[in-house]
Amino acid sequence: MIDEHLxxxxxxxxxxxxxxxxxxxxxxxxxxxxxxxxxxxxYVALSLLGSVPAGGEIRYALGGWAAPWGIExxxxxxxxxxxxxxxxxxxxxxxxxxxSVAREIARHQHAAFYAALLLCLAxxxxxxxxxxxxxxxxxLEISSLSSYALISLGRxxxxxxxxxxxxxxxxxxxxxxxxxxxxxxxxxxxxxxxDLAERLPALGDNRTVLAAxxxxxxxxxxxxxxxxxxxxxxxxxxxxxxxxxAFLAGTATKVAIYVLLRFLFTIFGAGxxxxxxxxxxxxxxxxxxxxxxxxxxxxxQNDVKRMLAYSSVAQIGYIxxxxxxxxxxxxxxxLVHLFNHAVMKAALFLALGAVVYRVGGARLEDMKGLGxxxxxxxxxxxxxxxxxxxxxxxxxFISKWYLVLAALEAGWWPIALLVLIGSLLAVVYVWRxxxxxxxxxxxxxxxxxSEAPWHMLLPIWALVVxxxxxxxxxDLTVGxxxxxxxxxxxxxx
Amino acid sequence: xxxHVVLRVVAKLIIPLILLFALYVQFHGDYGPGGGFQAGxxxxxxxxxxxxxxxxxxxQRAVPTTAVRVLMALGVLLYGGVxxxxxxxxxxxxxxxxxxxEPAAGQHLGILLVELGVGITVSTTMLAIFYAxxxxxxxx
Numbered sequence: 001m002i003d004e005h006l007x008x009x010x011x012x013x014x015x016x017x018x019x020x021x022x023x024x025x026x027x028x029x030x031x032x033x034x035x036x037x038x039x040x041x042x043y044v045a046l047s048l049l050g051s052v053p054a055g056g057e058i059r060y061a062l063g064g065w066a067a068p069w070g071i072e073x074x075x076x077x078x079x080x081x082x083x084x085x086x087x088x089x090x091x092x093x094x095x096x097x098x099x100s101v102a103r104e105i106a107r108h109q110h111a112a113f114y115a116a117l118l119l120c121l122a123x124x125x126x127x128x129x130x131x132x133x134x135x136x137x138x139x140l141e142i143s144s145l146s147s148y149a150l151i152s153l154g155r156x157x158x159x160x161x162x163x164x165x166x167x168x169x170x171x172x173x174x175x176x177x178x179x180x181x182x183x184x185x186x187x188x189x190x191x192x193x194x195d196l197a198e199r200l201p202a203l204g205d206n207r208t209v210l211a212a213x214x215x216x217x218x219x220x221x222x223x224x225x226x227x228x229x230x231x232x233x234x235x236x237x238x239x240x241x242x243x244x245x246a247f248l249a250g251t252a253t254k255v256a257i258y259v260l261l262r263f264l265f266t267i268f269g270a271g272x273x274x275x276x277x278x279x280x281x282x283x284x285x286x287x288x289x290x291x292x293x294x295x296x297x298x299x300x301q302n303d304v305k306r307m308l309a310y311s312s313v314a315q316i317g318y319i320x321x322x323x324x325x326x327x328x329x330x331x332x333x334x335l336v337h338l339f340n341h342a343v344m345k346a347a348l349f350l351a352l353g354a355v356v357y358r359v360g361g362a363r364l365e366d367m368k369g370l371g372x373x374x375x376x377x378x379x380x381x382x383x384x385x386x387x388x389x390x391x392x393x394x395x396x397f398i399s400k401w402y403l404v405l406a407a408l409e410a411g412w413w414p415i416a417l418l419v420l421i422g423s424l425l426a427v428v429y430v431w432r433x434x435x436x437x438x439x440x441x442x443x444x445x446x447x448x449x450s451e452a453p454w455h456m457l458l459p460i461w462a463l464v465v466x467x468x469x470x471x472x473x474x475d476l477t478v479g480x481x482x483x484x485x486x487x488x489x490x491x492x493x
Numbered sequence: 494x495x496x497h498v499v500l501r502v503v504a505k506l507i508i509p510l511i512l513l514f515a516l517y518v519q520f521h522g523d524y525g526p527g528g529g530f531q532a533g534x535x536x537x538x539x540x541x542x543x544x545x546x547x548x549x550x551x552x553q554r555a556v557p558t559t560a561v562r563v564l565m566a567l568g569v570l571l572y573g574g575v576x577x578x579x580x581x582x583x584x585x586x587x588x589x590x591x592x593x594x595e596p597a598a599g600q601h602l603g604i605l606l607v608e609l610g611v612g613i614t615v616s617t618t619m620l621a622i623f624y625a626x627x628x629x630x631x632x633x
Binding site for chain 1: 562563565566567569570573574576577580584585586587588589590
């Protein structure tokens with residue numbers, strides 16, 4: 001019985017666990033429930049991934065109302081792939097969270113914190129699983145509103161301004177998406193994604209459809225934090241509690257990229273999206289600018305959390321670059337990097353969270369000499385950094401490899417060169433941390449620092465192992481991503 | 494507060510009426526315009542008016558913050574619980590048909606319970622937001 005209800009349980013269980021956390025009221029109990037729910041969500045996502053046939057889909061009619069009248073949940077391979085990313089990051093971050101949250105967030109807010117985190121998880125999973133354009137907007141708002149609240153809980157008072165900045169930018173993005181969906185509804189009379197995909201080609205270059213397209217692309221790119229719409233991201237990541245940063249870095253922007261893929265390839269179709277509107281060139285230029293500018297800015301950051309936030313903007317550039325090539329290899333690269341970047345950034349931010357837990361800050365000068373004091377945490381950080389750079393035998397190498405391959409395939413060798421330059425910039429900013437942590441001694445008079453507790457190290461190292469695993473055995477990422485890329489482009493008229 | 498006699502008397506007169514109207518909007522929602530969201534906002538408007546005229550303390554004596562917190566969560570759980578129950582009875586999530594022998598009766602019961610959940614959560618959330626803002630100065 002439970003199998004046929006898996007699509008709805010994926011969203012409903014975290015959604016209902018959130019108010020339960022609030023009722024439990026005590027930090028540890030709420031954490032226990034949230035973690036159990038996180039792992040359950042991962043179990044559901046994995047079983048969905050296992051049961052979706054290649055090229056097929058699982059459909060679930062909410063309330064028994066058949067689509068296109070009712071809202072339906074629709075899981076194809078792309079959906080289940082992104083669901084696994086989100087749920088895996090969620091489960092690991094929640095497992096890690098207890099000690100870090102106890103240190104960084106006031107006691108009376110713990111239950112509300114876990115409730116908000118679960119709501120955010122439910123919202124992100126909902127965005128991915130729904131087959132209804134308006135329902136997608138609702139879930140987007142659920143995840144966004146809860147992430148504004150989560151970011152504002154950071155210890156630094158600047159977390160409030162960062163959260164407010166994100167609130168304004170995020171609301172602008174969401175409004176644009178809503179306007180786009182509204183315009184589509186106006187001309188087609190439907191909100192179901194499949195139905196939209198069927199009706200849109202008949203309308204051709206209708207002005208309303210073009211306007212809807214523009215609103216949707218700009219709105220989603222705001223959520224993705226594509227350069228130059230990324231201004232909210234560095235502050236939000238830098239001042240949010242460590243756990244929240246790791247969670248959002250691994251999930252929120254990834255889900256936004258999923259939304260972009262869904263609208264560009266499934267709803268509008270690659271033929272419409274990339275013909276005559278220079279979208280491909282526009283995305284390519286912005287993505288490359290994002291990679292180079294954000295990587296360069298990252299080098300000059302003193303706060304390591306902020307440095308990694310800028311690095312995230314750069315990594316988003318790589319993903320969008322893959323999309324902008326509009327080829328099977330390009331999309332494969334984008335989808336593979338979607339997974340790999342989630343894994344590496346979650347590992348890096350969690351390792352940084354362990355540093356904050358022990359030392360109290362994540363500025364470069366806080367990290368002096370930590371290579372000796374916290375060897376396991378810093379080793380994890382270095383491993384994550386190597387993956388970020390794209391060293392062979394790490395996940396990052398696989399994504400870069402496919403990206404370069406896609407660029408060469410399209411005959412754009414300068415792009416391949418720029419990707420390599422981006423990697424070199426990553427070497428510089430990762431090296432700054434390594435140099436500070438391993439070559440410089442702890443400042444005299446600084447309090448002694450011990451290794452992070454094992455329950456924090458375990459999720460961090462799980463992610464590090466995943467990083468290496470995905471760099472060697474690429475069946476999970478490249479295997480699925482390749483198939484999905486063909487499906488996405490094949491669905492195009 | 495003693496000098497605002499007119500305000501106090503009028504408020505005392507209309508607050509019960511506002512509450513009654515909220516309940517009407519809530520439970521008549523499946524026949525006419527209205528439903529849980531509107532009813533919840535109207536209901537909390539009555540309580541906020543009470544807080545404005547008689548002070549935050551008296552409002553919080555009438556509806557304590559703990560109650561607000563618990564009800565806020567319970568409303569959502571009622572909504573979701575209806576969905577889960579319909580799944581346990583063999584339907585899809587939120588498929589109300591399974592609640593009664595006759596589908597129409599099942600739909601009626603289902604939407605009534607779901608809207609009640611919405612009403613409870615919306616009214617208490619509005620109140621929680623008001624308490625949070627109004628309580629800021631008192632806390633300083």
